[in-house]
Amino acid sequence: MSMLQDKFRLQIPGPTPVPTRIQQAMLRPMMGHRDPESSELVTACSQRLRPLFGTSQPVLILTASGTAALEAAVVNSVKPDGEAAVVVTGAFGDRFAKILNKNNIVTHRLDIPWGKACTPEELSAFLKERPQVEAVFFTYCETSTGVLNPIRQLAAVVREQTDALVVVDGVSAVGGAPALADEWGIDILVTGSQKALMLPAGLSFAAVSQQAWKRIEANTRPRFYLDLAAYRDSLAKKTTPYTPAVSLFYGLEAALDMIEEEGLETIFVRHELMMRMTRAGVRSMGLELLTTESDASPTVTAVKGENGSAESIRAEMKKLNIRLAGGQQHLKGKIFRIGHMGYSDPLDIVTTIAALEVAATRAGVPIKLGAGIQATEEEWIDASRADH
Amino acid sequence: MSMLQDKFRLQIPGPTPVPTRIQQAMLRPMMGHRDPESSELVTACSQRLRPLFGTSQPVLILTASGTAALEAAVVNSVKPDGEAAVVVTGAFGDRFAKILNKNNIVTHRLDIPWGKACTPEELSAFLKERPQVEAVFFTYCETSTGVLNPIRQLAAVVREQTDALVVVDGVSAVGGAPALADEWGIDILVTGSQKALMLPAGLSFAAVSQQAWKRIEANTRPRFYLDLAAYRDSLAKKTTPYTPAVSLFYGLEAALDMIEEEGLETIFVRHELMMRMTRAGVRSMGLELLTTESDASPTVTAVKGENGSAESIRAEMKKLNIRLAGGQQHLKGKIFRIGHMGYSDPLDIVTTIAALEVAATRAGVPIKLGAGIQATEEEWIDASRADH
Missing domain, CATH: 3.40.640.10 (Type I PLP-dependent aspartate aminotransferase-like (Major domain))
Structure with a gap:
């Protein structure tokens, strides 16, 4: 087994990664x-x-x-x-x-x-x-x-x-x-x-x-x-x-x-930003989003992948040590889902989109290498400009 | 707050203390x-x-x-x-x-x-x-x-x-x-x-x-x-x-x-021993057990304490940093309960009985100081003799 077996990034729409601070709290004596x-x-x-x-x-x-x-x-x-x-x-x-x-x-x-x-x-x-x-x-x-x-x-x-x-x-x-x-x-x-x-x-x-x-x-x-x-x-x-x-x-x-400590409003803004970054990256690399802008959730994004590509991209992502979720019921095999909620930050999205470009390419799905990550970064930069 | 605030012994009939090894296992990444x-x-x-x-x-x-x-x-x-x-x-x-x-x-x-x-x-x-x-x-x-x-x-x-x-x-x-x-x-x-x-x-x-x-x-x-x-x-x-x-x-x-690793049979023998040690200690110091020998559970022992003594003994035990349970429904205030199951060993029972002698005395309940702990130890010694 690889020394890196525990180093996976859990980017599914729940369960989400548990912060060390919460893990430590759970260690209090019964x-x-x-x-x-x-x-x-x-x-x-x-x-x-x-x-x-x-x-x-x-x-x-x-x-x-x-x-x-x-x-x-x-x-x-x-x-x-x-x-x-x-x-x-x-x-x-x-x-x-x-x-x-x-x-x-x-x-x-x-x-x-x-x-x-x-x-x-x-x-x-x-x-x-x-x-x-x-x-x-x-x-x-x-x-x-x-x-x-x-x-x-x-x-x-x-x-x-x-x-x-x-x-x-x-x-x-x-x-x-x-x-x-x-x-x-x-x-x-x-x-x-x-x-x-x-x-x-x-x-x-x-x-x-x-x-x-x-x-x-x-x-x-x-x-x-x-x-x-x-x-x-x-x-x-x-x-x-x-x-x-x-x-x-x-x-x-x-x-x-x-x-x-972070504040609920700041948390909501962070989730909205992660959603925009994810959507921009997916769209710009040439993959298709399941939902429209106005229907999209700040916590999870579904990406279409016909003819088995959703599952082959997800399998390649797993090899890169990022866990995504598949589709459910009649969407099984037709979409994959990226979770971006809880203990997740914009840099996780940068990582996920960069890996997605590699994974899609390895899976033989034609995408524009670099275009996704650029759009993701631009969303992030725009957001921090708006802050100032 | 005392530095010793987390050092309490949880001797109630559930939840029971969680071993460090189990706590560590629960820390695996989600x-x-x-x-x-x-x-x-x-x-x-x-x-x-x-x-x-x-x-x-x-x-x-x-x-x-x-x-x-x-x-x-x-x-x-x-x-x-x-x-x-x-x-x-x-x-x-x-x-x-x-x-x-x-x-x-x-x-x-x-x-x-x-x-x-x-x-x-x-x-x-x-x-x-x-x-x-x-x-x-x-x-x-x-x-x-x-x-x-x-x-x-x-x-x-x-x-x-x-x-x-x-x-x-x-x-x-x-x-x-x-x-x-x-x-x-x-x-x-x-x-x-x-x-x-x-x-x-x-x-x-x-x-x-x-x-x-x-x-x-x-x-x-x-x-x-x-x-x-x-x-x-x-x-x-x-x-x-x-x-x-x-x-x-x-x-x-x-x-x-x-x-x-311990083996189920060994675990059952350990629980039976903890029961016998608890009962011998309680009885010998002069307190009364709720159940007969043949009805007794290997995992929890109830001790009678009329006229408020059950609760006053339990309160003194808490000051000594041992948590016991009270009675429920119509037994509330009339008994206290000692849990001896799970991650609990004979030495925990020795500790509990010794503390119980101190607590009962402090609570003004007349007991024979030393008699309980001696009987508890004798049960333990008898058990190890039987092993050889």
């Missing part, structure tokens, strides 16, 4: 989860997470991966005989639909071509025919395509036309893109730990609106581990209902230190 | 959970866990704490119109009952006085009146009282008298006490990571029998994140259905290395 120190830790994390969700409500923390928080949003928001709508823009919208189906919920599905965002007009027309739905499920950043759905506008459409709760999968977005749950009218906003929050997987999060709590309390659908009211009630007593993943909480505290 | 390295990791962990569960089946690994695995056992084993029986010997049997109730399952509850194990005779009489139950839920080690229920005999009673599945909460037992799922006829055996497995909380485990799979497949009760068949099917494809807590899997691999 403590009892009912000790006063744990109460402080749980309470402080919940409070400090609020700006990332744009809410004045405490943020609930589940020991489970993001899918559990998606299911928690489903089983808490839709009553046993209730109907739901889900906007599917990719594999994670589809996961919401699967969770709804598995829970025997009558589901109205708005399918948008993968690679495009849902428009307010599409949603409006769809909901006009289905005013009875109790909740509408959205994906903010659709990780499988690199699309950022216009949640602010979509939430406004729901508010205007129905009484439904607005439920948003914020995985791959919260912490990397602005999310203003209170201001935008999001009722339940969830995310996971292994994306912009820079942690290993194992924690997930939910911010819940006052309006949603009323519905949740009246909802008799069976649930125990995923009962959000249990998390809220325990948090009021400064604890968690079930054993928390304490080492990940140690890491979360360090992640919040890092986020507060 | 990797993609769909990468081939992750497939190897997940598959190897699942295979290597089998001896701890006494099963030839692969062990399923959930990213969630133990309660999620308890609920998974419930929602997978009992059909929508099915009835269940639960044996409640303490707070964790009661948790099973709560999960059953929250899931609207008609539940027949056999309550045993806290501090005692359920006998085969009690169970037999109880089940005779309720042959219709689809599953019987047991707690192997009842962490809240330090009772080890005789699961082998109890499972035999269920097999003899009913067609019900035998479901066992193995938290605080698996890895510290023998658990032979296949041989004893356990259909679902679950545990969590933060007990005898020496890891932080965040993973839980389920071993499922062939007979149980047939019932699970025919069960239409809604479930997604807790659908055990999803974990089984993904494992057959060398992966997990949802994002796994990769850093905890790194730790699990190291924990299995440590367990295999």
